[in-house]
Amino acid sequence: MRVRNKPWAPKLIAAHPELITEDPTQLKGQWQSRFEKAQPLQIEVGSGKGQFIINMAKRHPEINYVAIEIQTSVIAVILKKLVEEPLPNLQLAHADGQAVTAFFEPHEVDRLYLNFSDPWPKARHEKRRLTYKSFLQSYQEVLKPNGQIEFKTDNRGLFEFSLTSMNNYGLHFEQVWLDLHAVVTPEENVETEYEQKFSAKGPIYKIIATFPADKE
Numbered sequence: 001m002r003v004r005n006k007p008w009a010p011k012l013i014a015a016h017p018e019l020i021t022e023d024p025t026q027l028k029g030q031w032q033s034r035f036e037k038a039q040p041l042q043i044e045v046g047s048g049k050g051q052f053i054i055n056m057a058k059r060h061p062e063i064n065y066v067a068i069e070i071q072t073s074v075i076a077v078i079l080k081k082l083v084e085e086p087l088p089n090l091q092l093a094h095a096d097g098q099a100v101t102a103f104f105e106p107h108e109v110d111r112l113y114l115n116f117s118d119p120w121p122k123a124r125h126e127k128r129r130l131t132y133k134s135f136l137q138s139y140q141e142v143l144k145p146n147g148q149i150e151f152k153t154d155n156r157g158l159f160e161f162s163l164t165s166m167n168n169y170g171l172h173f174e175q176v177w178l179d180l181h182a183v184v185t186p187e188e189n190v191e192t193e194y195e196q197k198f199s200a201k202g203p204i205y206k207i208i209a210t211f212p213a214d215k216e
């Protein structure tokens with residue numbers, strides 16, 4: 001996601017340590033202390049401007065959410081929205097999702113979302129794709145046994161790569177959609193910014209998959 005530099009972003013981030021962390025390693029195993037109530041924890045890696053995670057948090061007050069976003073000017077947009085409309089069950093991490101195992105204890109997370117992740121189409125960049133096997137391994141480590149991953153994309157190449165990568169890793173496919181919007185209603189599907197922008201141009205693919213319990 002290309003965004004214009006927001007000169008106000010670092011200042012806003014520094015002003016709200018109660019809503020956003022820039023060093024999530026400090027919260028490893030302690031995430032529940034950041035929320036009003038201890039309840040299941042779900043995370044999104046690459047949250048963009050936060051439309052999905054904010055609406056999920058509103059729709060599911062019984063779940064705690066952490067949005068992880070690497071770009072300062074992007075996560076600052078989520079933070080601005082959160083300052084304007086506080087949500088007791090959403091916390092932000094300005095960090096690289098590649099390091100989730102440094103941010104969460106094993107089994108601390110109940111579910112992980114990847115929405116419209118950068119496709120990295122060149123073969124030599126495949127290790128950067130958020131569904132590459134090293135990422136899957138990290139996700140499995142922080143997820144509860146048989147934890148689930150939900151993945152949406154409009155990018156056919158990334159979708160095909162992810163199907164193969166997840167299958168080779170031993171994930172069990174609960175459901176696969178080749179055209180999500182043809183079958184789900186807005187009540188059943190919380191849209192992301194990218195999804196709103198690109199669903200008119202072609203199908204949205206989605207996978208819900210469960211990690212094997214016994215894989216090291």
Ligand SMILES: C[S@@+](CC[C@H](N)C(=O)[O-])C[C@H]1O[C@@H](n2cnc3c(N)ncnc32)[C@H](O)[C@@H]1O
Binds near residue numbers: 045049070098
């Ligand atoms: C194409 S955008 C999609 C944003 C949003 N999920 C949506 O669907 O509208 C991908 C986002 O993932 C973020 N991102 C990419 N790699 C990341 C990483 N390793 N850790 C955290 N965020 C990452 C990018 O900065 C960007 O905001």
